Amino acid sequence: MNIDALLATPSELTDTANSGSKCAIVLMTRIRLARNLARHSFPGWARETDRADVLGLCREALAATAPMKRSSMQAVIGDLTELQKQMLVERHLISRELSGTKGPSGVVINRDQTFSVMINEEDHLRIQILRSGFQLKKAWTAIDALDTELEGRLDYAFDSTLGYLTACPTNLGTGLRASAMMHLPALVISGQMEKVVRAVNQLGMAVRGLFGEGSDASGSIFQISNQTTLGESEEAIIKRLGSVLQSIIEHEVNARGKLLETDGARLHDKIGRAYGILQNCHLLTSSEAMNLLSLQRLGIDLGIFPDHTRPVIDRLLIESQPGHIQHAAGTDADGARRDMLRADKLRAEFAAFAKPDFVKPDQEQETENQNRKPPASNDHNSDPI
Known part of the structure; x- marks a missing residue:
C-alpha cells in the first residue's frame, strides 16, 4: 500500500458512526507508547548510520506484526512531499516534529489508519493507536497486544527500577500517553472552560488544542491527556484518565x-x-x-x-x-x-x-394541541423555543 492509496482512504476519525461509542462528546481516543532500543543512542544524539540501522530494524519488525502484515503503508519521511506530510499531521498519524525531521526516520500505518508507528522521532518508536469515540479500554487492549509483539522482536531499553527508558524524562516509566479529543462547545460558550482546565491540571492531566501542544482549540475541540508516566501502572493511568473524562462529559x-x-x-x-x-x-x-x-x-x-x-x-x-x-x-x-x-x-x-x-x-406535540383549540386571548408570553 502506498501513500497515495492511504490518503485516498477516509480517516478513522471520520468513522464515528461505527465506533461503538455512544458518547458524541468524545471524537477520538488515542494512546501512544514511547519505546527505545537497547544499545542504541536516542535519535537526538545518534549518528546518521545508527538512526538508519534503527529505522531498518523497526520497519522489519513492524512488517511482521498482526496489524501491519495484512496491509500497511511504510514510508521514509524524507521521501514524502510537504503536502503528504501535512495531511498525515492533519489526520494525527504523525507529529509535526516528525514531519520536520532530517535524516533517517519513517512511519508505518495500517490500512484503516488505526495504528501508526513513528520511527526516529524523539524516541526510536512512538507506537500509536487511534479509535473514534470514547474507547479507552479497547484502545489499550489493542496497543498492548502490538507492543507485546514488538517487544518479542526488538530488544527494548528497559530498567527494572525506572521502567521503559525514554529520551525525555517526562515519558519515563510506562512511556504511555493516553488522550481523548473532546468537543466542548457549551463549556466554551458559557465561559467555563478556563475553570475546567485549571481543575483538570490539578488532577495531573494536560489540556491542549486540536493538534497538541502549542495549538489552539479551534472548533472547541480539546485534547485531554495524562501528564505522569512514572509510578503508576498503565491500567491505573487509563482508569484515572477515564474518570476525569467522564467528569468533563458531565460538565459539558x-x-x-x-x-x-x-x-x-x-x-x-x-x-x-x-x-x-x-x-x-x-x-x-x-x-x-x-x-x-x-x-x-x-x-x-x-x-x-x-x-x-x-x-x-x-x-x-x-x-x-x-x-x-x-x-x-x-x-x-x-x-x-x-x-x-x-x-x-x-x-x-x-x-x-x-x-x-x-x-x-x-x-411539537404542545403546538399541535394548541392548534386544535382557539388561542387564549391573554397568551402573549409563550416561548416558541
Whole structure:
C-alpha cells in the first residue's frame, strides 16, 4: 500500500458512526507508547548510520506484526512531499516534529489508519493507536497486544527500577500517553472552560488544542491527556484518565442543558447563523470553518439536525484542513486560494445538508394541541423555543 492509496482512504476519525461509542462528546481516543532500543543512542544524539540501522530494524519488525502484515503503508519521511506530510499531521498519524525531521526516520500505518508507528522521532518508536469515540479500554487492549509483539522482536531499553527508558524524562516509566479529543462547545460558550482546565491540571492531566501542544482549540475541540508516566501502572493511568473524562462529559452535558434553559434563543441563533454562513460562504479560513462546523455538530447533539449527519461533520472537520483542501483541488494553493476552495467545498456540502429543526418533539406535540383549540386571548408570553 502506498501513500497515495492511504490518503485516498477516509480517516478513522471520520468513522464515528461505527465506533461503538455512544458518547458524541468524545471524537477520538488515542494512546501512544514511547519505546527505545537497547544499545542504541536516542535519535537526538545518534549518528546518521545508527538512526538508519534503527529505522531498518523497526520497519522489519513492524512488517511482521498482526496489524501491519495484512496491509500497511511504510514510508521514509524524507521521501514524502510537504503536502503528504501535512495531511498525515492533519489526520494525527504523525507529529509535526516528525514531519520536520532530517535524516533517517519513517512511519508505518495500517490500512484503516488505526495504528501508526513513528520511527526516529524523539524516541526510536512512538507506537500509536487511534479509535473514534470514547474507547479507552479497547484502545489499550489493542496497543498492548502490538507492543507485546514488538517487544518479542526488538530488544527494548528497559530498567527494572525506572521502567521503559525514554529520551525525555517526562515519558519515563510506562512511556504511555493516553488522550481523548473532546468537543466542548457549551463549556466554551458559557465561559467555563478556563475553570475546567485549571481543575483538570490539578488532577495531573494536560489540556491542549486540536493538534497538541502549542495549538489552539479551534472548533472547541480539546485534547485531554495524562501528564505522569512514572509510578503508576498503565491500567491505573487509563482508569484515572477515564474518570476525569467522564467528569468533563458531565460538565459539558450540564452546560448544554443550562444554555438551552437560560439562553436557548441565543444558542439557536448561533447554530442557525453558522448554518447560513456554511450554505452561502465564498471565503472561509480553517479556524472559521472549524468553529462553524463545531456549532453544527452541537446542533446535531441537541437534535436540531438528524443524528445521521454527524459523520458528515466529522469528515469535514478533517477535510477542511489546509493540506486536505489542496489535495482535493490537486494543486498547491496560498492562503487566499485555500480560503476560496474551502468555502466552495463547504457550500456544496451544505447545499444538500439537512435543514435545522429548532422545535423539540414535546414542543411539537404542545403546538399541535394548541392548534386544535382557539388561542387564549391573554397568551402573549409563550416561548416558541
